[in-house]
Amino acid sequence: MSKVSPQTPRGGWYTFIEGVLRPLLMVITKRDWRGGEQLQRPGGVVLAMNHLSWFDPLVAAHFANDQGRPARFLAKAEVFKAPLIGRMLKSAGQIPVTRGSTEAVNSLHAAIKAVQAGECVCVYPEGTLTRDPNLWPMTAKSGAARIALTTGVPVIPAAQWGPQEVLAPYSKMPHLFPRKTMHVWAGEPVDLDDLRSQPITTATLREATERIMKAITDIMAEIRQEQPPAEPLDRRVALAKKKPGAS
Numbered sequence: 001m002s003k004v005s006p007q008t009p010r011g012g013w014y015t016f017i018e019g020v021l022r023p024l025l026m027v028i029t030k031r032d033w034r035g036g037e038q039l040q041r042p043g044g045v046v047l048a049m050n051h052l053s054w055f056d057p058l059v060a061a062h063f064a065n066d067q068g069r070p071a072r073f074l075a076k077a078e079v080f081k082a083p084l085i086g087r088m089l090k091s092a093g094q095i096p097v098t099r100g101s102t103e104a105v106n107s108l109h110a111a112i113k114a115v116q117a118g119e120c121v122c123v124y125p126e127g128t129l130t131r132d133p134n135l136w137p138m139t140a141k142s143g144a145a146r147i148a149l150t151t152g153v154p155v156i157p158a159a160q161w162g163p164q165e166v167l168a169p170y171s172k173m174p175h176l177f178p179r180k181t182m183h184v185w186a187g188e189p190v191d192l193d194d195l196r197s198q199p200i201t202t203a204t205l206r207e208a209t210e211r212i213m214k215a216i217t218d219i220m221a222e223i224r225q226e227q228p229p230a231e232p233l234d235r236r237v238a239l240a241k242k243k244p245g246a247s
Contacts, residue, residue, distance in 0.1 A: 010070045013091040018065060025062050028176045029166070035158070035186030039067040044115030044153045047071065047186075048144045048212050049160055050137045050220060051124040055167040055174070059160055060122050063184040069120035074107055074143070093119070108143060115153045123147070125212060129169050131238035136228050137217050138235040145192075145208035149200050154189035157215035161223045183223050190215050 010018065039045060047069075049060055057073055064071040075089065077096040090096070095114065097107040111121050125140035132138055137159075148155045162182040167174050190212050195204050213232065221228045 011091065011093060013088050014070055014093060017088065017092055018061075018070075021058060022062065022065070025058060028179060029059070029162075030179050030181040031062070032162075032181055032183040032185075033063055033066060034184075036063065036067040038156045038186045038188065039064060039069045039120060041154070042118070044118050044151065045069070045120050046115060046144050046147050046153060046155045047120055047122045047158060048125055048155050048190075048216060049122065049158045050216050051126050051129050052135055052160065053129065053163040053167045053169055055163040056124070056160060057122075059163050059182045059184060060158075062182070063158075063160075063186075064120055064122065071122040072111075072114050072119050073122050074111060074124075095121075108146060111143070111147050112150055115147060115151050121147065125209060125216075126235055128235070128239070130233070131235070131241075132229070132233045134229075135164060135169070136232065137213055137220065138233040138238060140209050140213050140235065142205040142209050144212055145205050146200065148190075148192060149196060149204065149208060152196060155192065155212055156186050157190055157212060157219060158184055158186040159216050159220035159223055160184045161220065185219050185223055187215055187219050 039047065047060070047064060049056070057071075057075075061071045061073075070093070072093045072095060074095045074097045077098040093114070095107055095110045111123070114121050123144040125144045126138050127141045127143075130136065130138050144155060147153070160183065162180050165180040166176065190208075192208050192211065195208050198204050217228050217232065
């Protein structure tokens with residue numbers, strides 16, 4: 001594949017937010033970016049990542065921006081209700097998600113529209129911070145798979161490791177110093193070719209989702225140089241034991 005940097009237009013508010021946050025992140029973190037060339041391709045992409053910490057989106061956006069791909073995230077609708085922040089996020093191309101509601105399908109349609117317009121949409125397939133005690137990825141929801149199978153865009157799997165050292169899961173107290181290294185490694189697009197010609201059913205979505213999460217977990221194992229669990233934690237079981245204040 002010929003690697004190109006699309007340099008997707010950022011928009012005014014996105015440029016402003018990036019201008020404020022990027023210098024800060026350059027000071028408080030070190031970076032280990034690998035596989036960024038996978039995002040340097042024309043057209044829309046789904047960037048599918050594991051979810052460790054509330055600090056994750058800043059790291060993911062930093063990684064994507066460095067590849068010339070502004071990241072469009074699916075974020076909790078509650079965040080958009082804050083008068084100034086909500087306006088900024090919406091104007092910056094971020095996508096509100098009303099979880100547990102029929103309105104969630106509108107978020108999916110917005111994400112589909114974004115990738116069809118050539119955007120990089122960042123999805124956390126688990127839908128929440130991992131509940132695995134060792135922070136391995138859990139089983140996932142089907143949103144990333146549905147976007148990919150509906151549009152035909154590639155799914156770029158990526159794993160991040162390090163954000164949890166800045167902000168531990170469910171914590172509101174950051175630990176900025178000494179500087180932590182943010183590892184973000186991206187892999188080759190997940191092979192979904194045999195599923196794209198099939199009807200989008202529960203079975204095809206499940207298979208595509210499992211492939212996406214396996215690719216993310218394999219990259220995570222490489223970063224950590226550890227063996228992941230033989231079976232990922234079932235997110236439905238984990239969420240039934242939801243922690244106070246968890247998202």
